[in-house]
Amino acid sequence: MRNSSIPFSSAKQAIHDPGLGTSFERPLERLMAGDGSFRVNRVGGVGALREAFIWLVSIPGWQLVLVLLAAYTALNLVFGSLYMLIGVEHIGNADLGSLRGRWTTAFGMSIQTVTTVGYGYLYPNGPLAWALASIEGMFGILGFSLISAIIYSRFARPTAKLAYSDQALIAPHQDGWSLQMRMANRRGTLMREVKVRMLLVMADMDDQGERLNYYDLPLQFDHVSFMPLSWTLVHAINTDSPLAGLSAADLISRRAEVLVIVMGVDVGYMQHVYTRHSYRFDEVQWGGRFARAFSSQNGVMHLYLDKLSDTLDVEAPERLPG
Numbered sequence: 001m002r003n004s005s006i007p008f009s010s011a012k013q014a015i016h017d018p019g020l021g022t023s024f025e026r027p028l029e030r031l032m033a034g035d036g037s038f039r040v041n042r043v044g045g046v047g048a049l050r051e052a053f054i055w056l057v058s059i060p061g062w063q064l065v066l067v068l069l070a071a072y073t074a075l076n077l078v079f080g081s082l083y084m085l086i087g088v089e090h091i092g093n094a095d096l097g098s099l100r101g102r103w104t105t106a107f108g109m110s111i112q113t114v115t116t117v118g119y120g121y122l123y124p125n126g127p128l129a130w131a132l133a134s135i136e137g138m139f140g141i142l143g144f145s146l147i148s149a150i151i152y153s154r155f156a157r158p159t160a161k162l163a164y165s166d167q168a169l170i171a172p173h174q175d176g177w178s179l180q181m182r183m184a185n186r187r188g189t190l191m192r193e194v195k196v197r198m199l200l201v202m203a204d205m206d207d208q209g210e211r212l213n214y215y216d217l218p219l220q221f222d223h224v225s226f227m228p229l230s231w232t233l234v235h236a237i238n239t240d241s242p243l244a245g246l247s248a249a250d251l252i253s254r255r256a257e258v259l260v261i262v263m264g265v266d267v268g269y270m271q272h273v274y275t276r277h278s279y280r281f282d283e284v285q286w287g288g289r290f291a292r293a294f295s296s297q298n299g300v301m302h303l304y305l306d307k308l309s310d311t312l313d314v315e316a317p318e319r320l321p322g
Helices: 008-013 048-058 061-086 099-114 127-156 248-253
Strands: 162-164 168-173 176-185 191-206 209-216 223-226 231-237 257-266 271-280 284-286 294-297 300-303
Touching (some): 061 099, 099 127, 162 271, 176 257, 176 271, 191 231, 248 284
Parallel strands (some): 168 284
Antiparallel strands (some): 162 176, 176 231, 191 209, 191 223, 191 257, 257 271, 294 300
16 A cells, blocks of 8 residues: 555656656566666567577576577487488488487587588488588588677677675664665776766656656765775765655555666776666665675785675664654
């Protein structure tokens, strides 16, 4: 049930829709996934092959390896079956003594042809086998060329590898309270000229029903020149903050979501990189303080990425002042 104590007049602080929409016929689970991808399923759009290439360039490396192994195996199974269909007697030095031997010959012929290795022991021996081998060879050349393009695109495409704390915090700050989250660079390369924007999305009611409103959350520091260590983003909650006067129950009832947009220059690429992250209402810890994630040892700074989400419990008021 929506909290009726929160008037829609709070939308006077709202900003224009940044491009995510303001009203939907049903409530959304969240606008942005935790990894920063927008939760939009497109119907139609660009061609399937082009979309598949972009997908292969974007997925994690282990998933790409599994996809390539599955495609390689499937291709050999298909052409191995075709060699069996035309008859392995059309393959030189084929093992015709058993079904297992015939299948091993067909599968081995496919592997040699698609990889263009050609050891010479197995070879086409007849027009049907030559025709099938020429077709499979073309698939092999095109396939490995595509793999080369995918690998090159993955290495050449500038990306940011930022680690974010698992939760945002309602944390004490100076003489009041704040919304905080923490991030750090996973890479050993330095990020410089890093800028951050933080948005709050909340569902409000007006005379036309429910709508999403967007609020800027000004930060204590919204840019840094260098980011060799972790960076705690702090939004001070004062009377001008859209979080002023809210409780944890209000965040739940209004399906609050905090969007974090980061831009910087990765000196490894010497190009601008962008990344996004999202914290939903159930990923905001009501009362806490981040534990230190870095230290100095033997005169050298040490950053512990595995401690990025470590927190200390702090009792917070039931409702934020404001």
